[in-house]
Amino acid sequence: MFLLSVSVFSQEDLEEVKIVKKQKGIKKSYTLTANTTVITSKELLKAACCNLAESFETNPSIDVNFSDALTGTKQIKMLGLTSPYLMITEENIPSVRGASQAYGLSFTPGTWIESVQITKGAGSVINGYESISGQINTELLKPINDIPFFLNAYGSTDSRFELNTHFNKKLSDKWSTSLFLHGNARVAKNDMNNDGFLDNPLGKQVNILNRYQFYDAESGLVSFINFRYMNDKKQTGEVNFDPDRDRGTTNSWGSEINTERFDVSTKIGYVFPDMPYQSIGFQNAFNTHNQNSYFGLNQYDIKQNSFYSNLIFNSIIDNTMNKFTTGLNFSYDQYQEFVNVNDYSRIDNSVGAFFEYTYDNTDNFSVILGGRVDNHNRLGVFVTPRLHMRYNPWKNGVIRFSAGRGKRSANIFAENQQLFASSRTFSILDNYGKVYGLNPEIAWNYGVSFSQKFKIFNKNADAGFDFYRTDFQNQAVVDVMQSPQEVLFYNLKGKSFANSFQFEFNYELIHNLNLRTAYKYYDIQTDYLKGTFQRPLQAKHRFLGNLEYETNLKDDKQWKFDYTLNWSGKQQLPYTASNPSQDQFPEFSPSYAVMNVQVTRVFSPVFEVYIGGENIGNYKQQKAILGADDPFGPNFDASIAYAPIFGQMYYAGLRFKIK
Amino acid sequence: MNKIILIAMISFLGFSAQAQTKKNKNLKYTTEVNGNCEQCKKRIEKAAYAVPGVKTASWDVSTHQLAVILNEEKCSPADLNAAIAKAGHDTKEVKATQSDYDNLHSCCKYDRE
Numbered sequence: 001m002f003l004l005s006v007s008v009f010s011q012e013d014l015e016e017v018k019i020v021k022k023q024k025g026i027k028k029s030y031t032l033t034a035n036t037t038v039i040t041s042k043e044l045l046k047a048a049c050c051n052l053a054e055s056f057e058t059n060p061s062i063d064v065n066f067s068d069a070l071t072g073t074k075q076i077k078m079l080g081l082t083s084p085y086l087m088i089t090e091e092n093i094p095s096v097r098g099a100s101q102a103y104g105l106s107f108t109p110g111t112w113i114e115s116v117q118i119t120k121g122a123g124s125v126i127n128g129y130e131s132i133s134g135q136i137n138t139e140l141l142k143p144i145n146d147i148p149f150f151l152n153a154y155g156s157t158d159s160r161f162e163l164n165t166h167f168n169k170k171l172s173d174k175w176s177t178s179l180f181l182h183g184n185a186r187v188a189k190n191d192m193n194n195d196g197f198l199d200n201p202l203g204k205q206v207n208i209l210n211r212y213q214f215y216d217a218e219s220g221l222v223s224f225i226n227f228r229y230m231n232d233k234k235q236t237g238e239v240n241f242d243p244d245r246d247r248g249t250t251n252s253w254g255s256e257i258n259t260e261r262f263d264v265s266t267k268i269g270y271v272f273p274d275m276p277y278q279s280i281g282f283q284n285a286f287n288t289h290n291q292n293s294y295f296g297l298n299q300y301d302i303k304q305n306s307f308y309s310n311l312i313f314n315s316i317i318d319n320t321m322n323k324f325t326t327g328l329n330f331s332y333d334q335y336q337e338f339v340n341v342n343d344y345s346r347i348d349n350s351v352g353a354f355f356e357y358t359y360d361n362t363d364n365f366s367v368i369l370g371g372r373v374d375n376h377n378r379l380g381v382f383v384t385p386r387l388h389m390r391y392n393p394w395k396n397g398v399i400r401f402s403a404g405r406g407k408r409s410a411n412i413f414a415e416n417q418q419l420f421a422s423s424r425t426f427s428i429l430d431n432y433g434k435v436y437g438l439n440p441e442i443a444w445n446y447g448v449s450f451s452q453k454f455k456i457f458n459k460n461a462d463a464g465f466d467f468y469r470t471d472f473q474n475q476a477v478v479d480v481m482q483s484p485q486e487v488l489f490y491n492l493k494g495k496s497f498a499n500s501f502q503f504e505f506n507y508e509l510i511h512n513l514n515l516r517t518a519y520k521y522y523d524i525q526t527d528y529l530k531g532t533f534q535r536p537l538q539a540k541h542r543f544l545g546n547l548e549y550e551t552n553l554k555d556d557k558q559w560k561f562d563y564t565l566n567w568s569g570k571q572q573l574p575y576t577a578s579n580p581s582q583d584q585f586p587e588f589s590p591s592y593a594v595m596n597v598q599v600t601r602v603f604s605p606v607f608e609v610y611i612g613g614e615n616i617g618n619y620k621q622q623k624a625i626l627g628a629d630d631p632f633g634p635n636f637d638a639s640i641a642y643a644p645i646f647g648q649m650y651y652a653g654l655r656f657k658i659k
Numbered sequence: 660m661n662k663i664i665l666i667a668m669i670s671f672l673g674f675s676a677q678a679q680t681k682k683n684k685n686l687k688y689t690t691e692v693n694g695n696c697e698q699c700k701k702r703i704e705k706a707a708y709a710v711p712g713v714k715t716a717s718w719d720v721s722t723h724q725l726a727v728i729l730n731e732e733k734c735s736p737a738d739l740n741a742a743i744a745k746a747g748h749d750t751k752e753v754k755a756t757q758s759d760y761d762n763l764h765s766c767c768k769y770d771r772e
Contacts, residue, residue, distance in 0.1 A: 221686055274685040274687075274728075275685050275730075276715075276728075316714060316715070318714070319708050319714045320714060320715040320716075321708055321713060361702050361705075362704050362705065362708070363705070
C-alpha cells in the first residue's frame with residue numbers, strides 16, 4: 001500500500017514538471033518505415049493557403065507550379081512528377097483522381113485540414129496501385145475534438161475573398177457532428193501585364209461539408225459519415241469577354257469552367273476490445289463530379305460517377321513485432337467525357353486484394369513488404385509489389401529504402417486540360433491501346449534517404465538527403481516539343497525517367513527562430529519523337545528557404561513571423577521556334593525567385609489577425625500568353641506558365657474561435 | 660452477512676473453475692519492472708517478445724509498468740517474469756540474479772530495492 005501511494009505521488013510530480021513542447025509545423029519521424037513527413041495545422045497557418053493546392057509552399061518535398069496562364073490553378077509535383085502520378089487521398093479514400101485531377105486540390109479549403117501526411121516514393125498498397133512517385137493523405141478536423149465555432153475571413157489585393165465557418169456539436173456522449181461552410185469569390189477583373197487577358201479567373205465557390213462521428217471506446221466501434229457538396233465557377237480569358245454575348249463566337253476569347261460535385265462517404269471501424277492490435281475497417285465512398293467547360297471554341301465536358309469500397313483487416317502474427325494488413329478493394333468509375341464532338345465515355349472498374357506485412361524489431365529496424373493483385377477491365381490482371389525498409393544505424397539517424405511498382409490509365413484530357421487554352425490540335429498517335437488508344441502507364445520507383453538530428457552550439461539541427469528514381473516502362477507521353485500548333489499523345493518509345501535529389505538542412509538559429517532550407521535537383525528526361533528532352537516546365541535546380549520566428553506566449557498574446565523564398569532555375573519550355581518571332585519563347589525560361597511573408601498577431605486564444613504578401617519581389621512572367629493579340633489565330637497559347645503571372649499580392653485575414 | 664460471503668465464495672469458485680478449464684488466449688497482464696532508460700525499455704520489451712505466446716509488450720519508462728497481452732495456452736505470467744529477470748531486470752514477482760544484473764550496461768544499472 002505504501003509503495004503504491006509513493007508511485008502515485010511521483011507520477012503527480014512528473015505531471016507538474018511536464019515540459020511544454022512546441023508543436024512543430026513539419027514533423028519528421030525517425031521510427032516510421034516509410035519516408036513520411038506530417039504537415040500539422042500549424043504549418044498550414046504559415047501562408048495564406050486558401051486551399052490544399054496552396055498549402056505546400058513551405059514544404060520541401062512538394063513543388064508548387066502554375067499550371068497555365070489563365071486559371072491560376074497551382075499544380076503540385078513530387079519527385080518532379082505531376083499530381084496524376086501521386087495517390088491523393090482524403091482520410092485514406094482516393095480523392096483527387098480522374099476528372100478532378102486538374103482542380104481537385106483547390107476543392108479542399110485550408111481551414112478544414114487537420115494534418116497532411118506526405119510519403120515520398122512507392123507508398124503503401126492498401127489504397128491502390130496507381131501511386132508512382134508518392135502519396136498525400138489529408139486528415140480533416142474530427143468532429144469529436146473540434147471546437148464549437150470557428151470563423152475565418154480573408155481578403156486580398158487581387159480581389160479574392162473567403163469566408164470559412166465551422167460549427168461543431170456533441171449530439172450525445174458517442175455522436176458528434178461538424179458543419180463546415182466555405183465560400184470564396186474573386187469579384188474584380190485584374191490585368192496587371194496589360195495583355196488584354198485576365199491574370200486570375202473570376203470565380204465563385206460554395207463548399208459544404210457535414211460530417212458525423214461515432215466513437216465508443218468500450219465496444220471499440222468508430223464510425224464516420226460525410227456529406228459534401230461543392231459548386232465552383234470560373235470565368236477567364238479576355239478582359240472584355242462576356243459569356244452571354246461572346247460564348248461560341250470569335251468576338252473575344254473566353255473560358256468558363258463550372259464544376260459541381262457531390263460526395264458521400266462512410267467509414268466503420270472495429271477494434272477488438274481484448275486485442276487492441278486487431279481491427280476491421282470498412283469504407284465506402286460515392287461521388288459524382290461534373291465539369292462543364294469551354295476554352296475559346298474548345299468544348300470540354302466530363303462527368304465522373306465513382307464508387308470506391310475498401311475492406312481492411314489488421315492483425316498480428318505471433319506478436320506485434322509482426323503485423324499484417326489485408327483486405328479487398330473495389331472501384332467503379334463511369335465517365336461521360338466529350339472533347340468537342342468526340343465522345344470518350346467509358347466505364348472502368350477494378351477489384352483487387354492486398355496483403356501487407358510489417359516487421360518491426362521495436363529497436364532499430366523495420367520493413368514493410370506489400371503486394372496486391374488487381375483485375376481491371378482496361379489494365380488487365382496485374383501484380384503491384386512495394387517494399388519499404390528503415391534502419392537506425394545510430395542515435396537520431398535513419399536510413400530508408402523503398403521500391404515499388406505503379407500502374408495507371410492516363411486521363412489525357414482531364415490531366416492536360418490547360419492545353420485546351422491554346423490553338424493546338426490534339427492528336428492521339430496510337431490506337432491499339434485500351435485507354436484513349438493508349439497503353440496503361442507503368443513505372444518503377446526506387447529511393448534511398450538518410451536523415452540525422454544533431455546539435456550545433458547546443459541548438460537543434462537536422463540534415464538529410466534523398467535520392468529517388470522513377471523508371472517508366474510505358475508512359476502516355478504528352479508531346480509539346482514537336483510543334484507549337486500541336487499536342488501529341490503516344491505510347492513511350494524509348495526511355496523516360498525522373499531522377500530527383502534533395503538535400504535538406506534545418507536549424508534553430510536562436511531560440512524561437514527556425515531556418516529551413518532545401519536544395520533540389522531534378523533530371524527528368526523523356527524520348528519524344530524529335531529527340532530526348534528535359535520534361536517541359538520543370539526546373540533542374542530549385543531552392544527553398546523558410547524562416548519562422550515566434551515570440552513566447554505572454555498573457556495569451558503572441559507574434560508570429562514567417563518568410564519563404566522559392567528559387568527556381570531555368571526550365572525547358574515547349575517548342576515554339578517555328579512561330580513568328582514575336583510569338584516565340586526561348587528554349588529555356590529565366591531563373592527567378594518568389595518571396596512570401598506573413599505576420600500573425602494572436603490577441604487571445606479566441607482571436608487572431610494575419611497579414612501577408614505573396615511574391616513581394618513582384619516577379620512576373622514577361623510574356624504570359626503567346627499570340628494574345630490574335631487568340632483565334634494559329635499561334636495562340638495560354639498554357640505555358642513557368643512563373644507567376646500576377647505580380648505582388650497582399651492579403652489580410654482574421655480567425656475567431658469559440659472554445 | 661453470511662449471504663454475502665456465500666456469494667463471494669461462489670463467484671470466486673466459479674471464476675477459478677472457469678480459469679482452469681478455459682485458458683485466456685488474450686490475457687492482459689500488467690506488472691512492475693525496474694529499469695531506467697530507453698535502452699532498458701528496448702531490452703525489457705525484447706525479453707518479453709522472446710517468450711512464445713507474448714503478443715504485445717510495452718514498458719513505460721516513467722511508470723515502470725510493463726503491459727503485456729499473452730496467450731495462456733502457450734505461456735504464463737510466471738514465464739514472462741522469469742524471462743524479464745533473466746535479462747537483468749527485477750520484476751515485482753521475480754528478482755534477477757546478481758550476475759544477470761551485473762551484465763547490464765552501466766546506465767541501465769537501476770537502484771535495486
